[in-house]
Amino acid sequence: MNRIYSFKKIISFVLIFISSMIMLLPFLTAVFNSLKTYAQYTMVPPKWIPEPFKWSNYSEVFQLGDFGQYTMNSLIVTVLSVIGALLSSSMVAFAFARLNFPFKNSLFLVVLGTMMIPPVVTIIPQFIIFKNLGVLDTLVPLWIFEWLAQPFGIFLMRQAFMNIPNDYEEAAKLEGCSPFQIYWRIFLPMCKPALATLAIFTFMAKWNEILAPSIYLTSKENYTLPIGILSLGGQWFGNEQYLVAAALISLIPILIVFLFAEKYFVHGDSSSGIK
Template sequence: MSTSTISESGKSNRTKSVRLSKIIGRIILYLLLITGAVVMLIPFFWMLSTSLKESYQVFSVPPKWIPNPIRWDNYVKTFQSLPFGKWLGNTVLITGTTIIGTLFSCTVVAYGFARFQAKGKNVLFLVMLATMMLPSAVTMIPVFYLFKTLGWVNTFLPLIVPSFFGNAFFIFLLRQFYMSIPTELEDAAKIDGLGTLGILWRIIVPLTMPALTTVAIFQFNGAWNDFMGPLIYLSKPDLYTLSLGINFFKSENNVQWNYLMAASVVTMLPSLILYFVGQKYFIEGISLSGGIKG
């Protein structure tokens, strides 16, 4: 056997060994991911299963993952026994308004930081970023006193109005995205006669939809699941949001866990649907890529 034949045989064996190690590595990775996904989904499956059980089956030992009989009417009874519709309407109103306010304010401010040249701009940007280091507990009392002085307690205004003044993390996220867009596009738009707002609306916003979708998803989850804000500012049951109302229902002595889990499933569904619909843009927005595709 010639030397070249032995060399080729050795290369072939090494190639097969590398391929085999890659396949084994992928199998191990997928097994770990599947195991982690199953562990993370167990609480959701238990919640869904509990929402379809009779009350006496909730804490049965051993637990029954598939209820028998399946009580779909638990969801109907949940709406009938709780002012669920009112809480849902309040939550939708607050969430939708804060998304609009956040997108508008953060887009304008981030574009200003990314493109405008002004004395002290970098200092202001650093000060804005520094606000992210302040724990919410530090500002909770003075902010509450401010809103109480304005007469906004027991209204939705303390939960809505701050969103129209921007969010430091979202402004930072959008600014980084805007800075990845070539300025030549804006120069060409200026030659065509577009002003600053026209460039922002017609050029920048369409190119940054992944980042804006990411901001919208984050803001939706934050407002939809917010508990501390409504707890501080809302004390009238008619003004409760879903998170506050469900917690109030849970605090009752004779809480029915099957109804509570049904309410929790309904509350969680919009977040799941929104993420699955916008996951493509969400991933692009987080990676800060995709500003220009060519």
């Protein structure tokens, strides 16, 4: 029996290792390509490992273009979007989960129904609205909608709030807490896993967004990182290894956010409630 168990365990580890290498191979290829000279980058047959490693490619990315400005623009949009999503979505979700008002369930179904509307359908009306407001070619259209509570965030936070036992709310009411105090001081700290999930999803969506910036932005100094990197393609013609290095640099903030929120991301709501 022990031999069979050990054999199954070895097979499992081998399969996991092979799967991990398959997933990791494209990333390693990109890393090696970012450390090559242009001659090595275009070599046929390709040379996988560069000799020597050209680490200066990463510093030259910042010197040859407005990469720093694009990064700052993306950071502003992403941070404002995450803050807006966490606040607005959690407030609306708390109302749907814990407050009583007419047509609550019907309104929630309407909110969920908006998730089925393709984003491209609303681009023209939104463009007209932003044009009349005079905020085209600014960063405002890229983050303002997150402050208006998006359906996915409302759904995610509502489920988290509904999983919290009623005893917490009743105890808070006996202590004289208002609905906002219950939301802010009791429920919100107990939903850190859901908040971390929403923050990660919002950060990734806004950091990698291409469609909205390409529509609303026309000035080069307002470009966000994705379209900024694409715009540098012509400038870096003959040095495409810089584009690979720039793309890898753009991954660093996402990895940092995920590692920071991982401890909340993997824990359940129940463990937070017990604390």
